Amino acid sequence: MKTNVLYKNANQHKNQHQRLKELIAHHQEQEADELSAFLSIKRNSALTESASFRKADLLNTIIITPVDYRCNLNCDYCFNSPGHKAFSKNKAIMSEQMLSKIIWQAMSISNNLVFVWHGGEPLLAGIDFYEKALKLQKKYASTYSRIRNVVQTNATLLTEKWINFFKKNNFEIGISLDGPKKIHDSHRKYPSQKGSFNNVMRAIKRLNLNNKSFGVISVINKNNFCSPEEFLDFFVKNNLHNLSVNPDLYVTNSSVEYYADFVCQLFDLWLDSGIDELKINLLDSLIKAFLGYRNDICWLNGNCHKIIRVDQEGSIWPCCDRYLPYKEYNFGNIEQNSLKYVLTGRKYQKFKNNFGTLPKRCSECKWNHICRGGCTYHRLINGGGKDGGDHFCQAYQQILNYVSTKYNHLLHQQN
Numbered sequence: 001m002k003t004n005v006l007y008k009n010a011n012q013h014k015n016q017h018q019r020l021k022e023l024i025a026h027h028q029e030q031e032a033d034e035l036s037a038f039l040s041i042k043r044n045s046a047l048t049e050s051a052s053f054r055k056a057d058l059l060n061t062i063i064i065t066p067v068d069y070r071c072n073l074n075c076d077y078c079f080n081s082p083g084h085k086a087f088s089k090n091k092a093i094m095s096e097q098m099l100s101k102i103i104w105q106a107m108s109i110s111n112n113l114v115f116v117w118h119g120g121e122p123l124l125a126g127i128d129f130y131e132k133a134l135k136l137q138k139k140y141a142s143t144y145s146r147i148r149n150v151v152q153t154n155a156t157l158l159t160e161k162w163i164n165f166f167k168k169n170n171f172e173i174g175i176s177l178d179g180p181k182k183i184h185d186s187h188r189k190y191p192s193q194k195g196s197f198n199n200v201m202r203a204i205k206r207l208n209l210n211n212k213s214f215g216v217i218s219v220i221n222k223n224n225f226c227s228p229e230e231f232l233d234f235f236v237k238n239n240l241h242n243l244s245v246n247p248d249l250y251v252t253n254s255s256v257e258y259y260a261d262f263v264c265q266l267f268d269l270w271l272d273s274g275i276d277e278l279k280i281n282l283l284d285s286l287i288k289a290f291l292g293y294r295n296d297i298c299w300l301n302g303n304c305h306k307i308i309r310v311d312q313e314g315s316i317w318p319c320c321d322r323y324l325p326y327k328e329y330n331f332g333n334i335e336q337n338s339l340k341y342v343l344t345g346r347k348y349q350k351f352k353n354n355f356g357t358l359p360k361r362c363s364e365c366k367w368n369h370i371c372r373g374g375c376t377y378h379r380l381i382n383g384g385g386k387d388g389g390d391h392f393c394q395a396y397q398q399i400l401n402y403v404s405t406k407y408n409h410l411l412h413q414q415n
């Protein structure tokens with residue numbers, strides 16, 4: 001086993017210690033840079049701008065689903081696939097009029113905005129659609145607008161033309177890839193049952209040839225039949241260094257334990273790897289959270305209520321398409337009410353307050369300053385609001401205990 005690329009260093013204990021120190025130094029440097037950039041923006045805005053710069057801090061991410069839940073794949077764990085209740089046969093693409101309304105309204109309440117283009121498969125909307133979106137963003141931008149575009153795709157439609165477009169327009173790309181072929185293809189299939197792995201890897205090759213960076217999102221479930229070593233080794237061997245590991249929501253409870261064990265083992269492998277550029281989003285964010293820094297994960301940074309989703313018909317929801325069966329979380333439609341009206345309205349405030357109040361077990365939990373009660377959706381499926389904790393609570397506790405014990409131990413080791 002030690003012959004694989006993950007174990008290029010011999011003295012694991014020493015390396016883990018060094019690696020953690022390097023990571024901390026890296027985060028400290030990054031935090032200092034971000035802080036000084038932030039302070040300089042503040043200074044300039046205070047000097048040059050009126051209160052309009054400080055638009056209501058209501059929204060930082062808007063997820064748009066231009067073809068809604070339509071997809072060219074039929075993954076077995078997908079909420080949008082024909083096997084699931086929410087599957088939609090709607091073939092429409094969001095109209096330009098709707099797109100314009102969404103972009104205008106979002107940009108009128110936030111100067112600092114991430115547009116996430118999601119699905120189903122968002123590339124089914126075609127390049128023309130995104131060209132229009134960019135034009136509209138430009139049209140409605142003020143001098144102080146800061147915009148990021150992120151697309152989350154299954155990558156099977158990612159041609160050279162798309163890559164050039166995304167590269168030219170600075171889109172960030174997230175690709176779904178569950179690991180080696182046998183694992184990926186066992187879940188992520190075309191309706192014909194053919195696996196999508198080869199097409200995804202072809203797109204990844206194209207991205208690398210075009211020097212376009214991207215991240216990978218993997219769903220971990222107990223039917224993966226793959227050890228954490230084999231899993232991480234696959235990504236490292238393929239130079240895939242920016243990785244998110246999400247739990248699968250459609251398997252039985254025991255996957256909570258499986259997910260926790262898997263992530264804890266990944267933590268050691270990550271530290272042992274000796275590969276500086278290897279980033280596992282959850283683990284990286286936990287280290288940042290231990291250091292008291294901001295991080296990228298919504299439930300660790302308490303930003304859930306600033307993330308909304310607008311679907312192809314203009315309905316406004318919390319972030320995730322999995323809310324679809326819960327009609328009480330449809331906050332309205334952009335055709336009838338402005339985003340600002342919805343986000344400051346009673347229904348949305350109730351949602352925000354409900355999930356902002358931690359369940360008893362979370363308020364008594366030693367990890368609540370980091371975990372913050374977990375993901376809002378995972379709380380909903382566990383009974384909701386004030387009573388239900390996150391479905392993956394047990395996994396978070398195990399991961400947080402493991403990572404923090406190791407973190408403290410390594411941190412206090414003498415050089």
Ligand code: SF4
Nearest residue numbers: 071073075078120154
């Ligand atoms: S690619 Fe995404 S949206 Fe499409 S079936 Fe798979 S999980 Fe669902």
Ligand code: SF4
Nearest residue numbers: 362365368371373393
């Ligand atoms: S670990 Fe569990 S109990 Fe603790 S804050 Fe998170 S969800 Fe709540």
Ligand code: SF4
Nearest residue numbers: 298304319375376377
């Ligand atoms: S529902 Fe969960 S995944 Fe979605 S924004 Fe909120 S915390 Fe994040």
